[in-house]
Amino acid sequence: MNVNYKELAKKYGTPYYVYDFDSIKVNYHAIKDAFKARKSLVCYAVKANSNLSVIKTLANEGSGADCVSIGEVKRALKAGVPNYKIIFSGVGKSDEEIKQALELDILMINVESEAELFRVEIQAKELDKKARISIRVNPNIDPKTHPYISTGLHENKFGVDIDTAKRMYIKAKNSDFLDPVGIHFHIGSQLTELNPIKESSVIVADLVRTLKVIGVEIKFFDIGGGLGIQYKDETLIDPNEYVQAILETLFGLDVTVVCEPGRYIVGNTGEFVTKVLYEKNNGGKRFVVVDGAMNDLIRPSLYNAYHKIEVLNKMDKEKLNCNVVGPICESGDFFAKNIELPMTEHDDLMVIYSAGAYGFTMSSNYNTRNKVCELALENSSVRVIRKRDTFEDQIANEVEFLN
Ligand SMILES: *Cc1c(COP(=O)(O)O)cnc(C)c1O
Numbered sequence: 001m002n003v004n005y006k007e008l009a010k011k012y013g014t015p016y017y018v019y020d021f022d023s024i025k026v027n028y029h030a031i032k033d034a035f036k037a038r039k040s041l042v043c044y045a046v047k048a049n050s051n052l053s054v055i056k057t058l059a060n061e062g063s064g065a066d067c068v069s070i071g072e073v074k075r076a077l078k079a080g081v082p083n084y085k086i087i088f089s090g091v092g093k094s095d096e097e098i099k100q101a102l103e104l105d106i107l108m109i110n111v112e113s114e115a116e117l118f119r120v121e122i123q124a125k126e127l128d129k130k131a132r133i134s135i136r137v138n139p140n141i142d143p144k145t146h147p148y149i150s151t152g153l154h155e156n157k158f159g160v161d162i163d164t165a166k167r168m169y170i171k172a173k174n175s176d177f178l179d180p181v182g183i184h185f186h187i188g189s190q191l192t193e194l195n196p197i198k199e200s201s202v203i204v205a206d207l208v209r210t211l212k213v214i215g216v217e218i219k220f221f222d223i224g225g226g227l228g229i230q231y232k233d234e235t236l237i238d239p240n241e242y243v244q245a246i247l248e249t250l251f252g253l254d255v256t257v258v259c260e261p262g263r264y265i266v267g268n269t270g271e272f273v274t275k276v277l278y279e280k281n282n283g284g285k286r287f288v289v290v291d292g293a294m295n296d297l298i299r300p301s302l303y304n305a306y307h308k309i310e311v312l313n314k315m316d317k318e319k320l321n322c323n324v325v326g327p328i329c330e331s332g333d334f335f336a337k338n339i340e341l342p343m344t345e346h347d348d349l350m351v352i353y354s355a356g357a358y359g360f361t362m363s364s365n366y367n368t369r370n371k372v373c374e375l376a377l378e379n380s381s382v383r384v385i386r387k388r389d390t391f392e393d394q395i396a397n398e399v400e401f402l403n
Helices: 005-012 021-034 052-061 070-078 095-103 114-126 162-173 194-213 239-248 263-269 299-303 391-395
Strands: 016-020 040-045 064-067 086-088 108-111 131-136 178-184 220-222 256-259 270-282 285-290 309-311 319-325 334-342 349-352 373-378 381-386
Touching (some): 005 016, 005 270, 005 349, 005 373, 016 021, 016 263, 021 040, 021 052, 021 239, 052 070, 052 373, 052 381, 070 095, 095 114, 108 114, 108 178, 114 162, 114 178, 131 162, 162 194, 194 220, 194 239, 239 256, 263 270, 299 334
Parallel strands (some): 016 373, 040 256, 064 086, 086 108, 108 131, 131 178, 178 220, 220 256, 285 319
Antiparallel strands (some): 016 270, 270 285, 309 349, 319 334, 373 381
16 A cells, blocks of 8 residues: 555554555445446445444445444444435344334345344334335355355355245235335355356346235345455456346346445455564474454454465565464464565564455454554545554443442
């Protein structure tokens, strides 16, 4: 990224995340523009990076928000996303969350089971409202991605099968408190093959045509998110081919296409910057110990995910095999294993690329480590969009000791 990493480290400390807001806007428009004249709504998947400034930047470009908790719905509203562009998804919503979503009058609640439909109806009845809902269909298609981020097979916990969906739509149509306006599928994340998405869309579009015959008019056709990005050498789905493939399955249907990209919009726009503490050797194995850790960026530990790593100002030096590890008391605390890096010195800076999605949002205070600060590059200047935690922030709710 076109920033002075060293200066930022001096000013704000390490580790830190830095995001390129100009690229975030470019990525949003790459998808939005692919729909051209077609009625469409891009709802950014807030869980990928839920910093208010990130959401606000996208809201200003016209983006909606796909949320998976009432907390995310509140973030979206606070950041300026209008309620009629907010979708609430997720496999388990509490009564309180459903109630608040209805009161906030968002675009639709995305229902993931018959039992949940029943709870939504009860809550809507209590508020004397008609709940706009969509139903998440599980098309039982293998998305060919990592099993932890695959969601479109019956063996995954997400959505309902076609027959159950049909039953639910009929129930919703006959209810005074439910308005079935949408249909939804999302088969996985970091997808690099178009075919599974297309096959899913064929199945779900067929269901929409069947529903039409029995008097259920679907207005929103929600194709989920999942578009992959380049971490290493992945082949990518072209947004235009993606949209074209979806539209081809929608013949005879007058629907607004909704999509929910998360990683695609922010993944490659963020970097995690950490400082080298020391090098050590354990029986011939070289370790580079840095000040960032799995609590800051858990993807390598959780998914064995690859992130490109560079040592600043040293990449022309000879490279040797090593593991890059953090200070946390877990063997799983690593950013990379068996990669080639130049020999480092105390205080060298290391950049971990493609960390804009599922980076900070998955971070924790494990080992009583402060969550790091987040910076934004926009129009050639850098600003703080989240301050680093302090020790006091971390203990603030431990009331017994504070009173
Ligand atoms: C996580 C999620 C997304 C976003 O997935 P990406 O792979 O980041 O695009 C979209 N929709 C739903 C329902 C999700 O759970």
